[in-house]
Each structure stands twice: as C-alpha cells, then as structure tokens.
Amino acid sequence: MNTAPGADGLAVELRDVGYCLDKRQIVSGVSFKVAPGETLALLGRSGAGKTTTLKLINRLLETSSGEIFVEGRSQLEWDPIRLRRRIGYVIQDVGLFPHWTVEQNVAMVPRLESWPESRVRQRVREMLELVGLDVAKFAARKPSELSGGQRQRVGVARALAADPPILLMDEPFGALDPVTRAELQREFRELAARLEKAIIFVTHDLREALLIGTRIGLFAEGRLAGIYEPDEFLHSTDAEARAFVDSLGTEDGRDRSLPHVTGRGRKA
C-alpha cells in the first residue's frame, strides 16, 4: 500500500474548519482526525453540513476558515488535482461516465496518472474482483447495462483503483433498494477492515453508521456535535444523538409490529 500518512500518523485532520456561502454559515468549527485503517461515519440530518464537510476535504469546495491537513500537509500546499487523485471519491448517484465501459471507468485515475497499460489492466481486474464483479462478464459493459448495486460496486472499484490512502464516500448506498443496500454495507465493512484506508463516510442512517463506522461524528446544524465510539453513541445523552437512537427504536417497533397486521390494513 502506498499509504503515506503525515508525521503524526494522520491521513486527514480538520482544525476548526468553516464554510460560508453568500454570507450564510453552512459549516463552522469542525475539527476531527482520521488515521489510516479508521472509518469515520459522519452522521446527521439532511442539510447538517456533512456533505459540505466532505467536499471541503477534496477541495470541491474551498474552506472559508480553519485548516485541513491531508497526509500531514496543509491542504493549500497541495495542487488540487494531485490532491483529488490521492483521495477516492464515491457519491450517491455514482456518476459513472455513461459513454465509457466499466473497464474504462475503473481505469480512469490510473490512466490519468499514466500508469503503464499492462498494470492498468491488471489493476482493473483486481478491483472488479475486490468488489465482487466477474471481470469477463462486466468489464466491457456500459453503465446503462448494470443494476444500481452493480453500478455502485463499479463506483467503489473506480475510487480505489489508484490505491488512494483516503476514501471519501457520500451516502454511497443511499439510492439502493434495502436488500442490495444491506448486502453492499456488509461487504463494504469487510472490505474497509482489510484495506487500511482512512475512510470518511457520510450517512443519515444510524444503522449504517453503526455498521460501517469505527467512530461516528454527529453533525447538527453545521457543527460537529460530538465524536463517539459506536457503543458510546447508543448511550449518549446528547439531544441530537438521542433523536437518532430513538428513530432507530421506532423503525424496530414498526418491524416488530408487522406480524400483527396480517389480514388487516397496516393502519386501522
């Protein structure tokens, strides 16, 4: 692995980071550290600032205050293009290039980085196997010939192709049906445990955060309300954390009530 964390061993560090747009403060005072091998799940409601924070890390947005360090170097010392090629990026809508085959999509960053062609092909094979796609069957397909779950697998393979030490994921499984989502979540957890990457994972689903995150960063109204170990989170007294835990409870409750509604409508 070409993981090259900074002298302090961190892959990503945010120090008091803020972002405003048109004088509106979207994110403020966010600080956290992520080391290789860790998965930080950023949990929060829609509009809480999770996605914005993620985009600040790969400079799709520029910070208004505070500092971000990537592999020990201030983000501003990085050339944005170089920085992004060392950070894998997976988004909910996947964003595969529709005019390219699966093979070309996965090979994108290695080819941008002018890897020798034999190594690129080798790497594409490895990556597709890693995400559980049969190379012979899928390499030549276009994204339009894939299911949603397959597309997101390709998205993950593409993000990992150039072996970036950092992986940013923005609700990557959010658009999938529940069965496929659960499947990909389980597989991804195993993958993450093997890869030794620093992963930052945005979600609004506590269940997903608990499953995938080694730590959970809770966002509320543009601020980081706290960082928790998964067990800690369930017993937190923070109001927003409780709100998330309670939402989990009602969903469970509804699941348990299912057997009682047979023969009648779910709502009386």
Add this chain to the structure above:
Amino acid sequence: MSLWNFLVNYRAEIFSRTLEHLLLVAAAMLAAVLVGIPLGIGLVGRQNLRRWVLGAANVIQTIPSLALFGFLIPVPFLGGIGARTATVALALYALLPILRNTYTGIAGVDPAVLESARGMGMTPAQILWDVQLPLSVAVILAGVRVAMIICIGVATIAAAIGAGGLGVFIFRGVAMVSNSVILAGAIPAALLAIGVDLVLGLVEQKLTP
C-alpha cells in the same frame, strides 16, 4: 422547352451554381461552427452572458433574410455586394441553432458525472474533452444539422445581392415567368437540403452515446 430538356441543356451551369451554393453554405457553416461551439461552451455557468448572447442570436433569427442581406450591404468590411456579405448573413442565421444546442448539450450533462470527474482529479480541459463534449456531441450535431438546412434554404436568397448560387435560377425564372428555370434552381436546392439532412442524421445516430 420541357423541364427535362432544360435541365440537360443547362447541366453545366446547374453544376457550377450548385457548387457555388455549397461553397457559400460551407464557408458560412465553418464560421458559425468555429464561433458558435466555443461560445456555446462559454455560456455554461454564465447566466447573464447567456441571456444576452442567446437573446441577440434570437433577434437575428427573426430578421427576414432579404432584409438581413440588405442591412449588411452598407456595413464596412463585412458588407458590400457579393459572396462575402452573403456568407456573413448565412453564418449569423446558422449561429443560433449551433449556440443553443451546444449550450443545451453541455449544460445537460449529468451533474453527478461532473462531480465525480472533478472529485477524482480530472483537469477542466480533461472534463471538457473527455466528458462534456463526448456526452453532448449528438445534441450539438443536431444543432449543426438544423443550421445546415437553414443555410441551404436561405442561400437561395443570396442571389439577390449578387452572391450567386442556385438562387440565380430562381430569380431568373421569376423574371422570365418560366417554371423550368425556377425548378432548375429549386430542385437541386431541395435535393441538397434533403441529402445533407440524411447524412448528418446518420452521423448523429452513430454518435449518440
């Protein structure tokens, strides 16, 4: 004289007028494409500029062609009597469909695709050439196709300001009250338009991603 005999007797002039016609259209289209496509790309993400430029192109489109030829004659450098003025007028007509379709095509690329392209470290030039243009080429080409048909049609009027082309037969035929002479210009012009439309339609189909 029957139409057929007329066409046969005048085949040399019909051929040279058709060539003249095509040259006019080709020159105008080249200019319109060279200006329209880069300008259309430049309009993406620039609300105000877009309103002005597309507005201006729209206004030009509403000017009757004979009037536009007339307006251009006194303009220095661009105007005067002859092919140059006609080329400028045709290029102006061709501009709107090319501009509009280029803008629409590029602006219509899936934002998720652009976000992942940027997020994975493509440079703006790579995004344009490898993502935006390939994904909008069919829409842009549809604009070029429309512009081409407009040009072939309007170019028949160019004969009125001495630019030559198949319009020469049409104006001459009107003056002579001879249907054969009118048709000697109109038929090749119609065939040209249909042929070009078919060919570009096939290319468009091929390039649709």
